């Protein structure tokens with residue numbers, strides 16, 4: 001893509017501002033017209049011009065304003081490249097490590113950051129829970145998993161200005177589809193897994209996978225793909241890679257595979273042998289669940305790509321803590337065990353329930369719901385998984401957003417073969433109270449779907465709500 005007239009304009013401009021929102025345009029800004037999901041930025045070029053835009057980049061139709069302009073074949077990609085140019089191409093000063101996949105992105109990004117920090121590398125983080133730009137102000141709550149291109153490039157600029165040397169970025173499928181990472185120099189990228197999710201946006205699983213794959217066919221090319229070989233989609237991706245590859249697996253410890261062998265899981269501890277290129281180190285991990293060993297391999301692969309030594313990585317993994325709201329135990333001295341987790345897909349729920357089932361002496365009580373205005377197809381599938389592993393399923397509201405909460409619960413209910421062990425309590429606080437009141441000391445309660453979230457969103461907007469605080473308050477009574 002030849003953007004030289006736009007780059008020339010930016011280079012000659014004192015302010016170097018790029019935006020795709022006509023409402024934000026200030027005197028001299030470069031406006032990129034993007035066709036979105038709800039609106040079309042091309043309809044706002046005149047407004048951008050009225051607000052003082054000095055240059056327009058667009059993709060469709062004819063230019064309605066008499067301004068210096070450039071027509072491109074992909075204005076979303078242009079937006080990324082130009083935003084990064086305007087921010088001084090910060091990714092060239094940073095070792096950027098990205099992770100995509102349906103589940104595990106936040107966990108892998110957080111583990112990778114912890115590994116790099118332990119090796120003395122000042123590392124930023126951009127993802128679902130926190131953004132950490134290496135500044136003295138610390139972490140801030142994230143608004144999106146992967147921010148819009150203009151914000152993302154600015155965040156990288158701030159990270160580099162703060163002395164950050166690396167950054168771990170969660171790349172959501174929406175972001176990849178919308179080219180929010182365009183123009184970023186990515187050193188290595190990990191792929192965790194693919195399962196049914198976000199079909200409201202992508203329509204088909206093939207489109208969803210194609211969006212994820214874009215990270216590995218990025219411009220400029222990435223150096224290394226860290227790929228989960230236990231996932232069929234991971235194996236397909238591995239065949240297509242044109243860059244270097246670190247494949248990882250819990251099952252295959254052939255030469256050239258970053259592997260976990262001799263996995264030992266007991267109710268109180270998890271350990272495994274981390275193996276790579278003929279070297280082996282024992283890791284005792286603080287993270288529960290086999291799927292979290294897979295996440296640790298992904299983080300180890302990214303850390304290897306960033307130049308860390310395997311021994312250093314194994315030592316680091318022992319110290320790594322799970323991110324907030326991922327299989328997080330709610331402190332409770334009298335039992336039962338109560339956990340909060342962010343499983344909001346059937347695959348995630350299955351992994352979590354498979355982890356908790358063998359360490360539960362009594363009954364497994366699962367509280368969950370499904371977000372509104374998001375993929376509807378996962379609703380009955382989550383019910384099916386809950387029924388398979390739980391003794392009691394309590395279905396409740398997640399974030400209904402603008403949808404009718406009762407319709408969501410009806411759709412979830414369709415996935416149960418019998419409603420004998422199912423309670424339907426739409427108020428999430430009441431559902432959590434019920435689960436805890438039913439639980440005997442030997443039982444486990446899992447509250448799934450909202451993890452770290454500190455709000456609940458319905459048609460009226462957002463109100464404060466935390467699964468963890470709600471459970472804590474109930475158990476303190």
Ligand SMILES: CC(=O)N[C@H]1[C@@H](OP(=O)(O)OP(=O)(O)OC[C@H]2O[C@@H](n3ccc(=O)[nH]c3=O)[C@H](O)[C@@H]2O)O[C@H](CO)[C@@H](O)[C@@H]1O[C@H](C)C(=O)N[C@@H](C)C(=O)N[C@H](CCC(=O)O)C(=O)O
Pocket residue numbers: 020021022023034035036037038039040041042044143144145146147148149172173174175178
């Ligand atoms: C569905 C979706 O992904 N929407 C994203 C998309 O917005 P959009 O395409 O709807 O934008 P639009 O409103 O149609 O507007 C199109 C263009 O016209 C411009 N415009 C519009 C109005 C106007 O007056 N003037 C003007 O210039 C807009 O600035 C925009 O450039 O592009 C915007 C800018 O990048 C994003 O902020 C927005 O994310 C919304 C807020 C969102 O909720 N996204 C979610 C679904 C999302 O992306 N989630 C993933 C996580 C998923 C996961 O965890 O797996 C994430 O990365 O956060």
Ligand SMILES: Nc1ncnc2c1ncn2[C@@H]1O[C@H](COP(=O)(O)OP(=O)(O)OP(=O)(O)O)[C@@H](O)[C@H]1O
Pocket residue numbers: 101102103104105106107108128145170192193291292294295325326327341342343344347348349351352451
């Ligand atoms: N490797 C994995 N395979 C399957 N399930 C996983 C895996 N890692 C985590 N999970 C489950 O998925 C949930 C979300 O994990 P995490 O936040 O790391 O994923 P994510 O990809 O960042 O999700 P999101 O797309 O919502 O940001 C966890 O709470 C857990 O239930």
Ligand SMILES: N[C@H](CCC[C@H](N)C(=O)O)C(=O)O
Pocket residue numbers: 145344370371372374398399449450453
């Ligand atoms: N990243 C996911 C999070 C879903 C979390 C769940 N609590 C919900 O609100 O649906 C999404 O945007 O679909």
Ligand SMILES: [Mg+2]
Pocket residue numbers: 105106107127128129145170
């Ligand atoms: Mg995430």
